[in-house]
């Protein structure tokens with residue numbers, strides 16, 4: 001078992017990374033808690049054998065990230081007479097983590113929060129860093145708060161039953177972490193491809209621990225996304241545009257981000273910013289993990305339109321997270337013609 005403490009905004013998050021089965025981790029860390037409310041979905045409730053308290057079970061998938069789910073959690077918390085010294089516990093993927101954290105942040109103006117991520121994406125990204133949220137009025141993550149969990153319980157053994165496409169989606173964020181700031185993780189992913197794909201326990205421990213450390217290094221310096229936290233959006237401007245134009249669900253978030261990272265590398269190379277040798281190495285790694293670097297069924301102008309609506313549009317020009325080399329990241333405004341040329345080459 002490894003334990004870390006990261007500073008997140010005004011508070012801190014204790015991370016317990018354990019080799020034990022999730023039920024054992026829950027039993028060990030939650031049995032002493034006096035008043036709790038656990039939130040899971042129809043799939044992840046099956047992993048919660050070590051917990052005996054009250055639970056809200058939401059439907060699985062993005063549809064649960066809605067206001068009505070928040071209301072359900074708040075109503076149950078009231079019915080259970082959860083007071084400010086109680087705790088909410090979210091057990092699940094990014095959806096359950098986001099919605100539980102949001103409910104915890106507003107219940108009685110904030111109640112203690114434990115997150116127990118059960119997808120790779122949630123372990124390396126969604127559960128850590130304090131961003132909470134729900135989708136609202138058709139817009140993704142439109143309503144939310146900054147509210148870090150005080151405790152993160154991470155048991156990679158829980159990933160054994162995760163569908164392959166969900167696992168691969170999380171790997172895109174692991175590759176992103178390596179590109180942003182961990183040359184050793186990058187090399188590990190190149191060398192240990194077989195172990196990572198086989199979900200070998202040592203490999204899972206290694207990639208989760210190192211990815212969390214990269215995110216922590218960024219979030220500790222910039223909690224509220226006024227500066228370098230934007231780096232975590234590497235590949236996401238292109239990726240979000242693809243997700244929204246193709247229709248949410250057609251490409252997983254990770255597939256869209258992997259494609260987006262390839263586009264960001266192309267853009268950097270075309271502008272003379274990105275080292276060609278680094279770009280070639282990164283393309284090879286992304287492809288090695290099975291991501292498709294050319295997409296179908298979308299049009300260049302639709303993607304450009306979606307990017308204009310992206311949150312990162314400032315005074316008319318779209319700002320992109322680009323890299324000079326591994327670990328050397330910058331945010332730069334880029335003209336539409338350059339973006340158009342990249343998109344043309346990445347759509348078939």
Ligand SMILES: NC(=O)c1ccc[n+]([C@@H]2O[C@H](COP(=O)([O-])OP(=O)(O)OC[C@H]3O[C@@H](n4cnc5c(N)ncnc54)[C@H](O)[C@@H]3O)[C@@H](O)[C@H]2O)c1
Nearest residue numbers: 043060061093094095118119121122125126131158161162
């Ligand atoms: N807050 C943040 O910083 C942040 C960052 C990235 C993504 N997100 C959010 O995360 C969400 C996506 O999260 P996700 O990809 O984890 O999807 P998800 O939460 O929908 O989980 C994917 C599916 O896997 C199932 N599942 C979860 N754990 C399982 C396990 N161990 N075994 C078997 N099945 C399991 C779930 O029931 C669900 O059906 C999006 O809403 C996104 O906006 C938030």
